[in-house]
Amino acid sequence: MMIAAMAHWKKIGIILGLTFIALYPLVHGDTYVMHIFILFFIWAVVASNWNLLMGYAGIFSLGNIGYFAIGAYASGILCKAFGWSPWVCILMGGLASMVCVTLFVGLPALRLSGIYIALLSLIFADSLPTILTQTRSITGGAMGLHDIPPLFEGITRLQSYYINFALFLVMLTIIYRTIHSSTGLAFVALRDSRSFAKALGVNEYKEKIKVFALVSLLTGITGGFYVHYLGDISPTTLAIEPFLLAIAMMEMGGIGRFPGAVLGAVIIVFGNEFLRLAGTLRLALLGALICAIILFFPGGLMQFIDWIDLRLTRLKARRAISS
Amino acid sequence: MTRFNPPALEIQDVDSFYGELQVLRKASLRLQQREVVVLFGPNGHGKSTLLKAIAGIHPAAAGSIRYLGEEISRTPSAQIVEMGVAYIPEARNLFTDMTVGENLRLGAYNRRARSQVAQNLAYVFDLFPRLAERRDQIAATLSGGESRMLAVGRGLMSGAALLLIDEPSIGLSPIMKRAVFGAIAKIKSARDIAVLMVEQEVEHPLRLADRVYLLKKGRVILEKPAAEINKAEIEQAYF
Amino acid sequence: MNIKEIINTLVSGLISGSLYAIMALGLTIIYGVIHVFNFGHGIVAVLGGYFTWLFLTKLGLGLIPSILLALVFMFFFGLLLFKATINPLLKTPNWEFSTIIFLLGMGILLENLALQAFGPRVKHIPAFFEGSLKIGFVRVNWHEISLIGIVLVFILILNFFLKKTWFGQAMRAVAQDMDGARIVGISITRIFGYAFAMATMVTGFSGILLGTKYYMTPHIGWDWMVKGFVIVVLGGLGSATGAVYAAFIMGIAEALATLYLGSLWVWPIWFLIFVTILLLRPQGLAGGRTL
Numbered sequence: 001m002m003i004a005a006m007a008h009w010k011k012i013g014i015i016l017g018l019t020f021i022a023l024y025p026l027v028h029g030d031t032y033v034m035h036i037f038i039l040f041f042i043w044a045v046v047a048s049n050w051n052l053l054m055g056y057a058g059i060f061s062l063g064n065i066g067y068f069a070i071g072a073y074a075s076g077i078l079c080k081a082f083g084w085s086p087w088v089c090i091l092m093g094g095l096a097s098m099v100c101v102t103l104f105v106g107l108p109a110l111r112l113s114g115i116y117i118a119l120l121s122l123i124f125a126d127s128l129p130t131i132l133t134q135t136r137s138i139t140g141g142a143m144g145l146h147d148i149p150p151l152f153e154g155i156t157r158l159q160s161y162y163i164n165f166a167l168f169l170v171m172l173t174i175i176y177r178t179i180h181s182s183t184g185l186a187f188v189a190l191r192d193s194r195s196f197a198k199a200l201g202v203n204e205y206k207e208k209i210k211v212f213a214l215v216s217l218l219t220g221i222t223g224g225f226y227v228h229y230l231g232d233i234s235p236t237t238l239a240i241e242p243f244l245l246a247i248a249m250m251e252m253g254g255i256g257r258f259p260g261a262v263l264g265a266v267i268i269v270f271g272n273e274f275l276r277l278a279g280t281l282r283l284a285l286l287g288a289l290i291c292a293i294i295l296f297f298p299g300g301l302m303q304f305i306d307w308i309d310l311r312l313t314r315l316k317a318r319r320a321i322s323s
Numbered sequence: 324m325t326r327f328n329p330p331a332l333e334i335q336d337v338d339s340f341y342g343e344l345q346v347l348r349k350a351s352l353r354l355q356q357r358e359v360v361v362l363f364g365p366n367g368h369g370k371s372t373l374l375k376a377i378a379g380i381h382p383a384a385a386g387s388i389r390y391l392g393e394e395i396s397r398t399p400s401a402q403i404v405e406m407g408v409a410y411i412p413e414a415r416n417l418f419t420d421m422t423v424g425e426n427l428r429l430g431a432y433n434r435r436a437r438s439q440v441a442q443n444l445a446y447v448f449d450l451f452p453r454l455a456e457r458r459d460q461i462a463a464t465l466s467g468g469e470s471r472m473l474a475v476g477r478g479l480m481s482g483a484a485l486l487l488i489d490e491p492s493i494g495l496s497p498i499m500k501r502a503v504f505g506a507i508a509k510i511k512s513a514r515d516i517a518v519l520m521v522e523q524e525v526e527h528p529l530r531l532a533d534r535v536y537l538l539k540k541g542r543v544i545l546e547k548p549a550a551e552i553n554k555a556e557i558e559q560a561y562f
Numbered sequence: 563m564n565i566k567e568i569i570n571t572l573v574s575g576l577i578s579g580s581l582y583a584i585m586a587l588g589l590t591i592i593y594g595v596i597h598v599f600n601f602g603h604g605i606v607a608v609l610g611g612y613f614t615w616l617f618l619t620k621l622g623l624g625l626i627p628s629i630l631l632a633l634v635f636m637f638f639f640g641l642l643l644f645k646a647t648i649n650p651l652l653k654t655p656n657w658e659f660s661t662i663i664f665l666l667g668m669g670i671l672l673e674n675l676a677l678q679a680f681g682p683r684v685k686h687i688p689a690f691f692e693g694s695l696k697i698g699f700v701r702v703n704w705h706e707i708s709l710i711g712i713v714l715v716f717i718l719i720l721n722f723f724l725k726k727t728w729f730g731q732a733m734r735a736v737a738q739d740m741d742g743a744r745i746v747g748i749s750i751t752r753i754f755g756y757a758f759a760m761a762t763m764v765t766g767f768s769g770i771l772l773g774t775k776y777y778m779t780p781h782i783g784w785d786w787m788v789k790g791f792v793i794v795v796l797g798g799l800g801s802a803t804g805a806v807y808a809a810f811i812m813g814i815a816e817a818l819a820t821l822y823l824g825s826l827w828v829w830p831i832w833f834l835i836f837v838t839i840l841l842l843r844p845q846g847l848a849g850g851r852t853l
Contacts, residue, residue, distance in 0.1 A: 112844055130830065240784075247666070287672075287673075295647060378745065404745070417742060420734075429735050
């Protein structure tokens with residue numbers, strides 16, 4: 001019985017974790033903790049999308065915070081300027097992000113490799129603050145946008161919590177399905193043997209564009225949810241900190257491993273709250289954390305989970321032999 | 324020195340892998356000083372891998388490699404060069420954005436050879452007058468035969484006592500082949516040097532060789548003085 | 563637009579171009595030899611400037627001794643960083659990715675440590691020479707002339723080092739064919755280590771020069787780094803000659819953009835040139851030539 005439970009410890013862990021998240025507001029319901037949970041939902045989705053693009057598809061994109069910001073800004077602007085329903089605006093924001101990213105990063109990236117994509121995407125995201133400050137009448141410039149309407153009038157923290165939890169579940173399901181779809185398999189094949197994959201009829205260009213479009217759409221939509229939850233956004237979203245946090249989440253969880261970024265997001269989002277005690281040294285500590293993970297735990301938490309898994313399997317085998 | 328007059332090269336039970344794929348299986352051979360030995364064998368059966376193991380470019384997984392009695396199977400490649408082993412790869416690995424002269428000078432990078440650059444350069448230019456003509460030309464612009472000459476010349480610049488040459492004739496025209504093998508014959512007669520050459524083609528090398536080995540599926544399957552073997556016998560063993 | 567303005571613009575373009583050139587060379591050396599892209603490039607430049615400032619104001623050394631001491635510091639800092647971190651990372655299967663993320667993390671760590679140590683206020687390194695030179699209607703500071711001179715001399719020395727010394731030749735050899743370099747007896751790790759140290763020193767030097775012309779804050783490194791990225795891509799990754807030409811082109815383009823369009827447009831112009839070169843000629847101006 002014990003051993004049978006151990007074999008499924010990962011599934012049990014996921015179920016327990018999700019149950020805890022689902023029940024937390026009902027049992028305890030501290031509004032500050034709920035706020036941190038909402039940030040966790042959003043960042044876990046951003047980091048998982050990034051991981052899909054970088055870890056699975058092997059596309060060296062460094063601009064995902066930019067894709068997020070485009071979705072957030074577009075949704076906020078549309079909602080304020082035209083008074084449309086935030087739900088429509090969020091979808092439009094996602095589409096805006098998809099179009100911009102696919103056009104300016106995805107298409108050029110088809111001809112480029114490795115480091116060039118990294119530079120292009122980084123400079124793409126890096127040029128957004130300049131564009132924002134020069135289009136003050138629309139985007140609010142350096143001050144940013146304020147009083148962005150919430151998802152609906154009179155929304156409570158509890159409602160936001162469950163809406164973003166639903167977003168988290170839906171997004172992760174889409175990412176999981178993508179990884180296990182023909183597109184996901186195509187990237188595994190391309191990574192293992194480029195020539196063999198091509199011989200099998202994998203169209204590298206098509207798959208790359210597909211994954212770019214999907215990731216930017218999902219990241220942009222997440223940006224929309226973020227902006228309507230917080231109510232304001234400014235170019236500081238594009239500063240180094242969110243970028244660093246997302247990278248740390250991926251590294252912490254394990255690059256190229258599916259729930260990895262989610263695990264990383266748990267630790268980084270909650271850990272970041274404690275790091276606030278460190279004051280101005282917080283960013284230095286985050287940088288040091290990233291360096292330490294790469295040097296000493298390159299596989300991240302997922303590797304640790306694999307290690308436990310291996311131990312348990314061995315234990316089970318030994319028990320089976322002795323009985 | 325462990326012995327009074329140790330062999331130039333003594334290889335025993337060398338294993339080598341590329342990932343999971345085992346390429347050499349307990350390969351063994353031996354070269355006396357000043358001896359020219361040719362290693363024949365079909366493509367992809369481990370000939371080049373053996374040379375790379377000796378040169379320390381792709382170190383052997385197991386077994387012993389002794390050069391002049393000294394174990395070198397775990398020695399870094401830079402030190403092996405310094406001890407007097409020069410490897411001339413089939414891929415040539417020239418410095419394509421440098422001139423012919425610069426390539427040759429870099430052949431004498433190891434500390435022992437640096438003092439003899441001028442002398443060795445003269446020797447190489449004497450051996451390959453074509454390289455002297457093209458001294459200031461960028462290596463990328465050389466023809467196939469010329470870049471083969473440059474690869475051999477660069478190897479000679481290191482002042483080596485053991486030369487490992489990987490398929491010097493591959494992809495060359497008959498005239499170029501004759502020029503390259505002619506140079507190797509000259510090296511043999513004039514220099515105090517042992518040569519281990521890997522080849523596909525049989526005729527020219529057989530005339531140069533003192534002894535031949537045959538390598539198949541990662542094992543040495545035959546060893547004979549060159550005088551006691553003929554082309555047909557070698558080619559037969561390929562299949 | 564009159565001729566006076568255009569000539570003044572060209573001169574100021576030359577000055578910033580020469581500073582960009584030396585900055586981009588540090589990036590190029592590391593990429594050319596080790597094939598690692600230094601995402602910590604900006605903070606390395608800033609550190610060079612801050613060390614000089616520290617020795618100058620806190621130790622009371624003269625300007626030249628401060629600069630020399632800072633360069634020695636940067637060299638050993640680079641060597642240590644390589645041996646302790648980059649070299650082990652290069653042996654991992656995912657090295658291309660992990661070195662970049664590592665250097666990014668390292669850059670942010672150092673940037674914030676510098677912020678902690680030196681504060682956010684703007685700092686300057688004093689000019690080498692006072693006064694200015696007037697030829698006709700063109701007025702140039704002696705300091706700026708000395709900057710161009712220093713950079714040109716530096717490029718000549720670097721060129722001599724790469725072409726005429728055993729060590730420089732070995733660096734070029736590693737850049738052009740790593741197996742070939744091994745074959746002639748070059749120890750790759752050793753060359754990597756010294757190339758990284760040297761590039762760190764060169765980058766630090768560029769930070770010092772930039773600190774005399776403009777200003778330094780712990781965060782300014784990111785702007786310098788992104789400019790460095792554009793320049794090395796324009797010149798062709800890993801090509802020293804290409805980087806120098808590209809730096810002067812960008813310096814002049816920047817000055818012209820400021821003159822005709824206004825300084826708000828400088829950054830979009832950098833981005834536009836970057837995207838255009840990536841789309842039309844990703845191998846850069848020098849067309850894939852190596853160090």
